[in-house]
Every structure is written in structure tokens, then in C-alpha cells.
Amino acid sequence: MGSTGRRRRRLAALLGATALAVTAGGALAVPAGAVAAASAAVDFGTHCVPPPIAGLPPIDGTTTAQITVDNTTPKVGDTVTVKYKVVKPAASNPTDLALPADIMTPTGKITLGGAQSGDFTVAGPKKNDPVPGKGAFPPFEMTGTFTVTAPGAITLSPGDYNIHTSYILELDTPCTVLTPPAPVSETITATDGTQTNTRAITLGSASGAPGANVTVSGANFTPGATVTLAGRSGATQTGDTATVTADSQGAFSGTLAVSDKTTTGVVAYEGSSWSDTKGAGPAAYVVIDDTPIPDNSQKLTTTVKAGDLSMTQAGDAVQLKAVDFGKGGPSTGSLQTVTVKDFRGGPAGWSLTGKVTDFTGPGAKIDAGKLSWTPACATKAGSPSTCQPGSPGVVGGTGATLASAPDGTVTGGEFTVDAGLSLDVPAFTPPGSYSGVLTLTLT
Structure with a gap:
């Protein structure tokens, strides 16, 4: 585990007259784009078509991209969140006009192979560094989800992508893979699970103008069922809906007119309202606002920038209560309060886990399995997620969950996040100070 993966804070638990102290300083911070071990950047030939107004011929170049996932070992029925990062686009600014920051909206597709085939859409925020005239487009990242429908090794390859710029004019630069599929960037291994919902949808495109029709294709729905297609703005359904009927194989293909400019995705579900057990999606989709600006008017735009997943703690020492030789029993204390800040703004949750070493002292040790905790956590008002405490019980050397979202x-x-700590000290443990290291890991 390096700086691109998980970073750790270590708490040293010292029994008796000494304290449970931090042995590594600094706040833990997991970058929003932390890379899974199996993921690799790949190069592939790309055919990019500049906007017609530029009067330039198509560009055949090389794109460098990397795909990462939030779960490399999902079960059938799980929804996997995927990030498609274009490290080096093949296209560049086709004009001499410098482009300001935050006017590029990327969309694209990822191709599945191996145990599961097909593709799904991804979309990114309108976010970019300034681009000089004729300068290279900066890196960008897109996010989407897909539902695992089959066990086995599933490969993920970068697919076609489009760069939409909103500055003076609304322009597109579509880039297609010259020899599809592109090389595999990520592989996950799916197993059979207890979940039975394998419904899945794909979109014909990942973006469109207000009111544009998007083709929605579905599979594994109930044969003959009426299926609602709907736009999503975050977790809220928009007013854009349509209905289709699944065929005898549980498949369908329909169109949905997407007008709501806050749309972030499209879902499909059976029944009168959304249900995780009878729905699929959301598949990433964004509305490109190309509404002309009236005369004598000004369009005002702002950007909300994504941050990191991080943790800090209130102090670096915990005093556990002393126990008597010949009696032993619980040596108790409280974990220093840990504050978790998730400012990434994406779909991924988080998990805070801990594990402890044996407690060593004068000629003896107390087994790691003797330390237990009772977790508790609280969520700040207004947070989109809700913190869930881990189960009370043994921490031990194999570890346990302290909290998650x-x-x-x-x-x-x-x-x-807090926890009551209790170390069960054997009655005739030799007198002295005993210490162990409790490691907290945020992912």
C-alpha cells in the first residue's frame, strides 16, 4: 500500500501509567482518484474530429487512459462505480483562441469483456484548467456505474469519448477508438452472490441538448413488465419519464426525452416508483445547456470543485485504566475522536477499519484478541451520507470495522467517530507497562 492507495494512522495502546499514543503524525488523506492495484494506464489509437467551424481535418493520435473501480471483487447483482481518466487526450484546442477554465464537459463509454460484455456511459463535471490557443487539452475524469450480471473475470477497456466546450459557441470534439476494443485497463473478479437483481441498462449516448432523445436499452427485466424510464438529478427523480414494455426475454429498447438541465443519470424500474430490487442504473448522462444567450444578457457560471477523503484525530494519546495484579479484568478507555471528511462529491462511500498488535511488556505479552471496542459515530447535519458504526466486539490482529458510509x-x-476501548488483562499478568499498536485505515 503506497501513497496512491491507503495511508495509515497508527495509535499505540499503552497499558497502565503510560498512554495510547500516535506514532505517525499528519492527517490521513486518500486522493479522490486513488488507484486500485490491478489498474493500469493504457495507450490506444484515437480518431478525433474537430468542430466543423474550426475547418481542420480529423486528428489521428494516441490517447492515454486509466480505469479504476471501487470494488475489484463484487458479487453478481452488485453495482460497481467506475472512473475513466483520460491522462493524455489525443485532441487539442483546435483554434488560436485560448479557452478559460471550467468550460469542458467530457462524456464517454467503457467497454466490458470476459464474463460480461457490453458497454456503459460515463460523464464528468464541467471542470478543466485553462487551455492556450492550439494547446493540448488537459487530463479529465469521468464516472459511471454498471451492474454485475455474471460471475468470473470481467475486463474494462476505455471506449469512445467526447469533449464538449461551452465558450462563445457550444462545440464537440468526438474521439473514437481506432481499433476497438482498446487495451484492458482494469480487471475485476465477480462471484455468485445472494443478490438476485441483475437488471441492467445502457444508454445510446452520455450527453445531449435539452429535450434530446436518448436510447435506453435494458436486459434481465421481468418478461412483459411495464418499465419506467426516468431521469435522475443526484438521488432525486426528475420530471422526465417514459414507459416501455419488456419483451419475452426481459429486454427492451426505448427512448427518453431528457430536458432537465440538472440531470446526472438515467434509471429504469418496474412498478410505480424506484426500487433497488426492481430497478437498474443510474447510467451516467448530462444535459449540455446550449440555450442561446439573449441580447444584452450575461451568462453567469460557477464551479463546485471536488475535494478529498481525509481523517484527523483529536489527540495522540489514550490512557487506559490500570488493573491490579492477581485480579486483572477490563482496562478501559476511549479512543481519541476521529473526524472523517468526505469532500469528493462522488458516488463512493468509505470504510474506517482498525487492527491491533499484541501488547508487550516486561517479559510477557497480552494477546491482541483481548482488545475490544464499542464504536459510535455521528453525522454532521446536511451531509448527504449517514455514518454507520461498526459492530461491538474484538478488534484483534485481523481487524474490525470502526465505522463506514x-x-x-x-x-x-x-x-x-468514537469508540469505547476495553483490554481484558489476565489476572496474573506480570506488573509493568504494556503497549500495542492500533492501526486505523480509511478507504
Whole structure:
């Protein structure tokens, strides 16, 4: 585990007259784009078509991209969140006009192979560094989800992508893979699970103008069922809906007119309202606002920038209560409060876990399995996610969950995590100070 993966804070638990102290300083921070071990950047030939107004020929170049996932070992029925990062686009600014920051909206597709085939859409925020005239487009990142429908090794390859710029004119630069599929960037291994919902949808495109029709294709729905297609703005359904009927194989293909400019995705579900057990999606989709600006008017735009997943703690020492030789029993204390801040603004949740070493002292040790905790956590008002405490019980050398927040359409927030600690000291443990190291890991 390096700086691109998980970073650790270590708490040293010292029994008796000494304290449970931090042995590594600094706040833990997991970058929003932390890379899974199996993921690799890949190069592939790309055919990019500049906007017609530029009067330039197509560009055949090389794109460098990397795909990462939030779960490399999902079960059938799980929804996997995927990030598609274009490290080096093949296209560049086709004009001599410098482009300001935050006017580029990327969309694209990812191709599945191996145990599961097909593709799904991804979309990114309108976020970029300034681009000089004829300068290279900067890196960008897109996010989407897909539902695992089959066990086995599933490969993920970068697909076609489009760069939409909103500055003076609304322009597109579509880039297609010259020899599809592109090389595999990520592989996950799916197993059979207890979940039975394998419904899945794909979109014909990942973006469109207000009111544009998007083709929605579905599979594994109930044969003959009426299926509602709907737009999503975060976790809220928009007013854009349509209905289709699944065929005898549980498949369908329909169109949905998407007008709501806050749309972030499209879902499909059976029944009168959304249900995780009878729905699929959301598949990433964004509305490109190309509404002309009236005369004598000015369009005002702002950007909300994504941050990091991080943790800090209130102090670096915990005093556990002393126990008597010949009696032993619980040596208790409280974990220093840990504050988790999830400012990434994406769909991924988080997990805070801990494990402890044996407690060593004068010629003896207390087994790691003797330390237990009772977790508690609180969520700051207004946070999209809700913190869930881990189960009370043994921490031990194999570890246990202290707190977590689940995946969701939009996640994030600020959380405080605490725990009561209890070390069960054997009655005739030799007198002296005993210490062990409790390691907390945030992912």
C-alpha cells in the first residue's frame, strides 16, 4: 500500500501509567482518484474530429487512459462505480483562441469483456484548467456505474469519448477508438452472490441538448413488465419519464426525452416508483445547456470543485485504566475522536477499519484478541451520507470495522467517530507497562 492507495494512522495502546499514543503524525488523506492495484494506464489509437467551424481535418493520435473501480471483487447483482481518466487526450484546442477554465464537459463509454460484455456511459463535471490557443487539452475524469450480471473475470477497456466546450459557441470534439476494443485497463473478479437483481441498462449516448432523445436499452427485466424510464438529478427523480414494455426475454429498447438541465443519470424500474430490487442504473448522462444567450444578457457560471477523503484525530494519546495484579479484568478507555471528511462529491462511500498488535511488556505479552471496542459515530447535519458504526466486539490482529458510509448516487459529508476501548488483562499478568499498536485505515 503506497501513497496512491491507503495511508495509515497508527495509535499505540499503552497499558497502565503510560498512554495510547500516535506514532505517525499528519492527517490521513486518500486522493479522490486513488488507484486500485490491478489498474493500469493504457495507450490506444484515437480518431478525433474537430468542430466543423474550426475547418481542420480529423486528428489521428494516441490517447492515454486509466480505469479504476471501487470494488475489484463484487458479487453478481452488485453495482460497481467506475472512473475513466483520460491522462493524455489525443485532441487539442483546435483554434488560436485560448479557452478559460471550467468550460469542458467530457462524456464517454467503457467497454466490458470476459464474463460480461457490453458497454456503459460515463460523464464528468464541467471542470478543466485553462487551455492556450492550439494547446493540448488537459487530463479529465469521468464516472459511471454498471451492474454485475455474471460471475468470473470481467475486463474494462476505455471506449469512445467526447469533449464538449461551452465558450462563445457550444462545440464537440468526438474521439473514437481506432481499433476497438482498446487495451484492458482494469480487471475485476465477480462471484455468485445472494443478490438476485441483475437488471441492467445502457444508454445510446452520455450527453445531449435539452429535450434530446436518448436510447435506453435494458436486459434481465421481468418478461412483459411495464418499465419506467426516468431521469435522475443526484438521488432525486426528475420530471422526465417514459414507459416501455419488456419483451419475452426481459429486454427492451426505448427512448427518453431528457430536458432537465440538472440531470446526472438515467434509471429504469418496474412498478410505480424506484426500487433497488426492481430497478437498474443510474447510467451516467448530462444535459449540455446550449440555450442561446439573449441580447444584452450575461451568462453567469460557477464551479463546485471536488475535494478529498481525509481523517484527523483529536489527540495522540489514550490512557487506559490500570488493573491490579492477581485480579486483572477490563482496562478501559476511549479512543481519541476521529473526524472523517468526505469532500469528493462522488458516488463512493468509505470504510474506517482498525487492527491491533499484541501488547508487550516486561517479559510477557497480552494477546491482541483481548482488545475490544464499542464504536459510535455521528453525522454532521446536511451531509448527504449517514455514518454507520461498526459492530461491538474484538478488534484483534485481523481487524474490525470502526465505522463506514455506504455508496450512493451522491455521497459525502463530515463525521465524528468514537469508540469505547476495553483490554481484558489476565489476572496474573506480570506488573509493568504494556503497549500495542492500533492501526486505523480509511478507504
